[in-house]
Amino acid sequence: xxxxRREQLVGHRWAIELIxxxxxxxxxxxxxxxxxxxxxxxxxxxxxxAQTLLCASSSxxxxxxxxxxxxxxxxxxxxxxxVPSERKNIPIKDVHEFLQGIAxxxxxxxxxxxxxxxxxxxxEEGSNALLKTLEEPPGSVTLLLTAPVTxxxxxxxxxxxxxxxxxxxxxxxxAEHLAVxxxxxxxxxRAIARASEGRPGWAITAAEHPDVMDxxxxxxxxxxxxxxxxxxxxxxxxxxxxxxxxxHTDDVRDTLKAWTEAWRDVLLTQRxxxxxxxxxxxxxxxxxxxxxxxxxAVVDALAATLRTADSLDRNAxxxxxxxxxxxxxxxxxxx
Ligand SMILES: [Zn+2]
Numbered sequence: 248x249x250x251x252r253r254e255q256l257v258g259h260r261w262a263i264e265l266i267x268x269x270x271x272x273x274x275x276x277x278x279x280x281x282x283x284x285x286x287x288x289x290x291x292x293x294x295x296x297a298q299t300l301l302c303a304s305s306s307x308x309x310x311x312x313x314x315x316x317x318x319x320x321x322x323x324x325x326x327x328x329x330v331p332s333e334r335k336n337i338p339i340k341d342v343h344e345f346l347q348g349i350a351x352x353x354x355x356x357x358x359x360x361x362x363x364x365x366x367x368x369x370x371e372e373g374s375n376a377l378l379k380t381l382e383e384p385p386g387s388v389t390l391l392l393t394a395p396v397t398x399x400x401x402x403x404x405x406x407x408x409x410x411x412x413x414x415x416x417x418x419x420x421x422a423e424h425l426a427v428x429x430x431x432x433x434x435x436x437r438a439i440a441r442a443s444e445g446r447p448g449w450a451i452t453a454a455e456h457p458d459v460m461d462x463x464x465x466x467x468x469x470x471x472x473x474x475x476x477x478x479x480x481x482x483x484x485x486x487x488x489x490x491x492x493x494x495h496t497d498d499v500r501d502t503l504k505a506w507t508e509a510w511r512d513v514l515l516t517q518r519x520x521x522x523x524x525x526x527x528x529x530x531x532x533x534x535x536x537x538x539x540x541x542x543x544a545v546v547d548a549l550a551a552t553l554r555t556a557d558s559l560d561r562n563a564x565x566x567x568x569x570x571x572x573x574x575x576x577x578x579x580x581x582x
Contacts, residue, residue, distance in 0.1 A: 254291045254448070254451065255291075255424070255428060256288065256291050256292060256295045257288060257291075257416055257420060257421060257424045257447035258288065258416030258417065258420055258421075258447060259288055259292045259295075259413055259416065262281070262292055262296070262411050262413065263292070263295055263296060263299055263306075263307070265411070266279070266296055266299060266300070267299060267305065267306050270300070270305075271305065275389070276389075276408070276409040277381075277384040277388065277389060277390065278381055278384065278389070278390040278391075278392065278407055278408040278409070279296070279389070279390070279391050279392070279408055279409050279410075279411050280366065280392045280393075280394060280397065280400065280404075280405060280408035280409070280410045280411065281293055281391065281392065281393045281394075281411045281413060282393075282394055282395065282396055282397055282410060282411070282412050282413065283395070283412065283413030283414070284395065284415070284444070284445075284446055285395060285446070285448075285449070286443070286446035286447070286448035286449030286450075286452070287413050287415065287416070287445065287446045287447070287448065288413060288416070288446070288447050288448055289364075289393040289394075289413060290362075290364050290393055291447075291448070292411075292413060293362050293364070293391040293393055294317070294320070294362070295307065296360075296389075296391055297317055297322075297325050297360040297362060297391065298313075298314055298317040298318060300356075300358055300360050300389055301313040301314070301316075301317050301322055301324060301325065301356040301358065301360060302314050302317075303356075312355075313355065313356050316355075322355070322356070323354040323355055324353045324354050324355055324356040324358065324359040324360065325359075325360050325362070326345060326359070326360070326361045326362065327361075327362045327364060328341060328342065328345040328361075328362070328363050328364065329363075329364035329365055329368075330365055330368040335368075336368050336369070336370040336373070337365070337368050337369050337370070337373055338373075339370065339372040339373050339376065341373075342369065342372075342373040342376050342377065343376065345361070345363075346361075346376060346377070346380055349361065349380060349385055349388055350385045352387065353387055357387070358387045358388070358389060359385075359387055359388050359389070360388075360389050360390075360391060361388060361389070361390045361391070362390075362391045362392075362393075363377070363390065363391070363392045363393070364393050365393060365394065366392040366393060366394045366399075366400045366404065367394045367395065367399035367400055369400075369401075374400075374401045374404060377404060378401065378403055378404055378407075381404060381407040381408070382407070390408075392404070392408060397410060414445070415444060415445020415446065416445045416446070416447050417445070418437075418440045418441055418443075418445070419440070421439075421440035421443055421445070421447050421450045422436045422437045422439075422440035423436075424447065424450075424451075425439060425440060425450060425451070425454050429451065429454050429455070431454050435454075436454070438460075438525075438527050438528075439453045439454050439460060441523075441525050441527075442460065442463070442508075442525045442526075460528075462501070462505075463501070463504075463505045463508070463526070464505075464526055464528045464529050466501065466502045466505035466506065467505045467506065467508060467509035467512075467526050467529055468529050468532060469484070469502075470505070470506045470509050470576075471509060471529070471532045471533070471535075471536050471579075472532075473573065473576065474536065474576060474577065474578060474579040475578065475579045475580060478574065481570075481573035481574055481576070482570055482573060482574070484573060485566070485569040485570040485572065485573035485574075486566060486569075486570065488502060488565075488569050489565040489566040489568075489569045489570070492559065492565040492569075493565075499559070499565075500556065500559075500560075503552060503555060503556040503559075504556070505526075506552050507549065507552045507553060507556070508525055508526060509526060509529075509533065510545060510548050510549035510552055511525075511549060512524045512525060512526050512533045513533055513536050513537045513540070513545050514537075514542070514545050514546065514549060516533055516534055516537035517537045517542055517545060521534070535579075536579060539579040539580060540577050540579060544577040545577075547575075547577075548575075548576055548577060551572055551575050551576075552572070555568050555569065555572040
């Protein structure tokens, strides 16, 4: 298992308490499936649950030997499987190795915890191997699975797990965590928390890599600038993106995401909800655009952005899709 300090849990305390309560009442489940958006904290929550289960006292005391080993991901009764970085799926060989010895008694703790990070990455064979274990789980074992949604996992697996659906964490809680634990200046912590849509993992990444937020603002500003450009400049910009689609597909996706966000912010501003705007570094340009365009034009542009992103993912011709999008965008006067 990889070692290193684990990320601190932000939000989701209810999930830990739920497990503590059911365990105290003697009816803890053998398998839990944690679902939620990327960066929401599924894995961090799973690790916190693991520590709770392994701890010598009743709830993750943080100071016993089990807690200390679990916090460093080196507890001999804590097992983890995830998709190797260079692979698309978890290889069946890894699944067999992972499940081997699951029926043996724990080494140090009173129980054993098996974490499957990204159960959606199990291929059919791997899912079936896991299913066999889930049908007759050894008494001392708790399995913790994570996946973005239940539909990404084999229904027969889901039906054998207690599903814990993680919800977005409160903006204030994320902002406080960034300020207190990561030393981020309060104003910036708030801006990042707002942009994170309740996902602490995303927020921490954005805080530690300022380029994530800067890049998002830069892309959004490009869009607002494009609105006062003519036909030729728009086509040129669209073609640049279309060329990037093949090689840097995720960059183009991120661009369309930033643009969706820009249109959303313009719309919120028009509706007098400026306090919910996320792209606060380009607030002036957002406000200016909101003043210059009709609501209909903004709603249409937002819809067109979502449609274009969707059609690209459905293998539309990128040049055609992006050019027609760029030409469809409304026109603002000079700013
Ligand atoms: Zn402990």
